[in-house]
Each structure stands twice: as structure tokens, then as C-alpha cells.
Amino acid sequence: MSQTPMRDVDPDQMTVSDEIAIEIIRMNKWFGSFHVLRDIDLAVHRGERIVIAGPSGSGKSTLIRCINRLEEHQNGRIVVDGIELTSDIKNIDKVRSEVGMVFQHFNLFPHLTVLENCTLAPIWVRRTPRRQAEDVAMHFLEKVRIPEQAGKYPGQLSGGQQQRVAIARSLCMQPRIMLFDEPTSALDPEMIKEVLDTMIELAEDGMTMLCVTHEMGFAQAVANRVIFMDQGQIVEQNNPHDFFNNPRSERTRLFLSQILGH
């Protein structure tokens, strides 16, 4: 397993409901003539923690970026919280304010302080009064354990701190679904733990999460489902125990042996 230490996970809080949060039906996407996502079918229930793994270029990032329409799919359907993603701008903005996203390179706004990063969207998208937005922001900054950095600029923080601010920034919109696009890939090993711990805490709070990550330890401890993608297709999905202990496809076995082999 991956060597990154994490804190213990309390599985009792993490319950999956019958309600469907995200439904993707026969979705296809091309970059130019390159068929990057092929016939994706996926239903995500509320409260699920799904880890998406796969070699680079397999389309896993593109898949989760389709869910908040940072990428546009060409056919098939994506329904998020009952709202179908079409070219209708209103629906897109509605989905985006319900779905939080954390990026590999944090993408904090460098010209704003940590607190301003966190209050920007609540104030300008949700029209929350500034005072109230600041209270909410401080609440989530405490949750990710960096309230003392609220007045600093992102450039003054370490990578792990920046990523935790990015998580807090997303949480301030009080999303029902969180997407993580390789949240620890740009971090030093010493900082991966602090970010993973924050993500575990989120999972324990019952957040619906889709994570693209190479942290297989996290997948094993937190996920209720692991999806393996290759060449733009979902090759295998299973609960983490079976996924890691007896993968069914040859491609999955090869992938797992490569990333866990040493």
C-alpha cells in the first residue's frame, strides 16, 4: 500500500443513501478527434466516496471535470442533483454552486487573502452578507486547521496549507458534492497527510466525494467504491477490499502491481 500515513477512519458516520446524487448515462466526449471518454455509465449515490484510479491519460480527470462542466460532453446525459447539464448557462451555474472542486494545483486566487478567497463566492454568487460569509469562512478554516492564516496571501503558505485553504474555499459554498482532481499530486510527502486527513474528516461528515487520486491507502480506508479507468472507459469497479485483493481484469492487475509493487 501507499506509504503515506493517515489518521484512523471512523466508518460509522459514512452511510450511503438510496438517493442518487449524480447520474451519468452513456456519456461520450472527444477532444478534437480524440475519443477521450467512451460510453461512461455511472450512478453516484448520496454519501458515496468514490476513488477513480487509472494510468495518466485514461480520462479520469476529464470525467470529473465533466460533472461540473469544466469540460463539455458531446453526447449522453449527466444529471447532477436532478439538474441535467446542457448548454443552458443557468443550469450550469446552479450545478457549479452545488458542486465543490479541488484542483491539483490548488488554483487559489493569489491577489486575495485566504479569507477573501473563502468569502468571494458566497458573497458574489450566493449573495451572503459579508459578515455572515466571514463567519462561515472562519468556521471552515478552523475545520481544515488554519484559521490563523486567514489574513495571509496564498503565496505565503506551504502547498499543504494552500490545498487545505482550497478545500475550505469549496466548502464555504456548502456544496452537496465534492470533486477532487489529484489533490495531493503536487505536494511534498510531508504535506500529503494533512490534506488526506482533512478529506477523511469530510468523508466522515457524510459528504458525497469523487476523488481522482493515486493514494491507494486513502482509497482502501475511505472509499466505498473504487473505479479503474483506462483508455477513456470504466474498466472495473468494486468495493476497495475486492478491488485491491482480487482485481478481475488483467489491466487492473497490471496497474495495481505497478503502483503498489514496490
Added chain:
Amino acid sequence: MSNPNHGPDAYLREEMLPEMPPPARETGMVKWLHENLFSGPVNAGLTVLGLLIVWFLFDHFYPWFAHSVWNASSLPECRKIIAETWGEGAGGACFAVIRERWNQYIYGFYPPGLYWRPTLVFGLLFVALAPILFSISRNIRRIVLMTAAIATLLSLVALNTPSIWLGVAVAIFAVALLVAERHQMWLLGFSAFYPLLGVWLIWGGSFWWIIMILAGMGFGWLAFIIAGRLSPLLAGSSAIVVTLLVWVFLSGDAAKDAENLYSLAITRVDSEAIGGFLLAITIGVAGITMSLPLGIVLALARRSDMFLVSSLAVIFIEFIRGVPLITLLFVAQLLLNYFLPPGTSFDIVLRVIIMVTLFAAAYMAEVIRGGLAALPAGQYEAADALGLDYWKAQRLIVLPQALKISIPGIVSTFIGMFKDTTLVAFVGLYEPLKNISDAVRANIEWKGIYWEPFIFVGAIFFIICFSMSRYSMYLERRLQRDNR
């Protein structure tokens, strides 16, 4: 164990080493001289050569400055004084021309009794700019406002300003200084009103015109509120339509009638009388303030996904950049009237300002486009992912960063544009460098004087441009957000 990195023995550091000062050769004057001036035989030679050149230039020009004459009424008199004092054949500057004719270089042919009007406008410019340019630091804002207030009031007294206006000036500066301490954003109200006030004070005429223009905007605002209840799309367009309708059909007559009822007029001054640095600064300030927003809109339009919008922006930018400014000025002077409804006469200075603005905006658009392109795609994605719509993302995330990146380019464009105002010489306006100097030389007393006016005009241009450059460096430093 003495050399821990060599050899296979295990090693464990018992205590961490303290920080120590660098060796003496690595600091101070000696190091600087060695590194920057005498780092090798070639560089030492170049240093000596450079010093020789500086000395040669100094030796050549210093006597000319040292022998300068400030008190004379004509060039021949100057020469006589120099010959008498420094001997036959000695060279010397005759800055007396500046002393005699400074007013023409500053105000052109503006009526001398009214010099206080443009002076007041110039002083108030700093009040209008303070909440925009110096919003970050209260100290600097205080210094700028204080200096502007004292210099302006002293000049106004020296220029025999009517006492009512002196009182108005004192009142405005006093209020501005007070407001700037606590509620500097209130000053933006003055900044918005300043262009109208400035135009009125420089060109004169009835104040009712200004009131009617404001009234048109007021009606537009009312329309915005009322139509806004029905649909937000209707609000903006009906506001513009109502404002234009009021201006075209009501403002003119209403202003005339009101003026007949109760006169609020000050002496009118024609555009032909406006010259010198008054003209250069008027065109420069108007062009700078209008070209920046226009440039931003053009840059955003050029990067737009909408084909029609982006191609219109490309055509506009490439056309304007592909044509010399002088061509545009000739168009302003000669052709523009053909496109306007017959009977409308359009002030030449206004026409020139429009052309200079369009010209600068095209360059500005490209500079800002560079800043927009330099922004990582992740910033756009993060803004999108948070649910910010296009305009909010541009206003809150993209433009603040893109404009900051573009500051050096933007200020270069400003400086270039300000210097280009001298090109209005070609459409017969009295800009300071050529036409005012020609006018001064047309007089028999100052026939043949070239260097001194050029140096004077150049020095003032340099002071203004250098200030802009220093301001941009200050702004860049203040906006620095990380220690990377």
C-alpha cells in the same frame, strides 16, 4: 570521522551549526565595485571609457548651462550679455525666452485674465485621482492632496483668481482633505463629476449645460430603475436610450431657456486658444482615462468565444494599429465632418481626443491581452467551478490579476500616448513642442532660438513621464502579493 562526507563510516551530527556572517570581501563597497565596475580587464576598460564619455559630455555642455541668461527681452540682448560677461565667442543658453514666454508654453493663447481656470482644473485633477491612484496608502494620499492644495492655491492667488472661485477652491480642497482621511471612496463621486467640471472650466459657457447633461443621466437612471422591475435586459438599454433622447431633444433647449432665465455662464474660450501644456495635458488625461476601459473591453472582446465580437475587435485593433496616428488625426481634422449630420460642428480638440483615445486603446487592448494570456488557466477554472458568471469572474478574478501583470505595458502605452500628443501640431493645434515654439520664434525678438525651448518643453515632458513611470513601479511594489 573528521570528514564526514568522505568514506563509508556512519556519521551522526550531534549539534546543528549556527549561522555565520559572510567573509568581509563578500559585502560592502569593495564587493560592489569589484562586481559591477572592475570585474575583469575588459569591464575595467569599459568603465574607464564610460567615465571619459560622461566627462566629455559634461565638459561640453556645462559651460553652456553655466553661462545661461535668464534676464533679457530678446535673443540679441542675450547674446550681448553673454559676450560681455564671458568674452567674445563664448556659448551660453538664453533661458530668458522661458521667463518671457512661459505662459504661452503652459496656456497657449488662453486669455491671460482667465489663466486661473485651467490652473484650478489641473489642481483639482489630483483630488479626482487621489481615490483612484492613491487608494492604498493614506499617508501618500495625504501628501499628494496637501501638495496639490498648497501649490494650486498659491498659483490661484498669483493668477488673480476672483475671490468667489478662490473660496470654492479652498472649500473643495478642505472637504477633500477631510473626506480622504476616513471615507476616501466618497471622493469617487467628485472623480465622476470632475470631467464635466473640467470641461466647463476650461471651455467656459453656461453651467446649465452641465446640469442638463447630469439631468439626462438622472432620467436614464430613473429609466434603469423602472425598466429594471420588468427585466434586467431592458434596464440597461432603456437607460441608454432615455439618456440619449433627453440629451438630443431636451437638454439643448432646456439649457438655453434656463440660461435666459438665470445666467450661470462664464466666459467662453475657443478651442483654437487652447494650447501649450494645457492642450497636451487635456488630450493626455482624457485619452488615458478613456483608453484604459476601452482597451479592457477590446481585449476581452478579442478573447471572446463569440465569433462576431472577436472578429470585430480584431479588425478594429489591427486597423488602428496598422495606421500612423497622424493619419487618424488628419481624419479627425478633415474627414470626420463628412460622416456627421450636416450642421453639426464638432470641436477640433474633442475630435483629436477621440482619435488619440482610439489609437491608444488599440495598443492598450494588446497589452492587456498579454496579461490575460499570462494568467494560468486554473484561475479561470477555479472561478468557473465556484459558480461565478463570466462578468463576475472577469471583474473579481481575471482583470485584477491581468491588469497587475500588464502595469508596465499599460504605463508604457500611457507615456507613449502622452508624448504623441505633440503630433497634434500637424492638424494646426498649438502643442508646446513645435507650434508654440514656432509662434514664439515668429516674433523678431526670439527669432532663431531653438535649444532652450526644446530643453524646457522636454524637461516638462520628462517630469510628467518619469512620474508616471515611478508611479507604476510604486504600484507594482504595493500589489506584490507573495514572497516568491
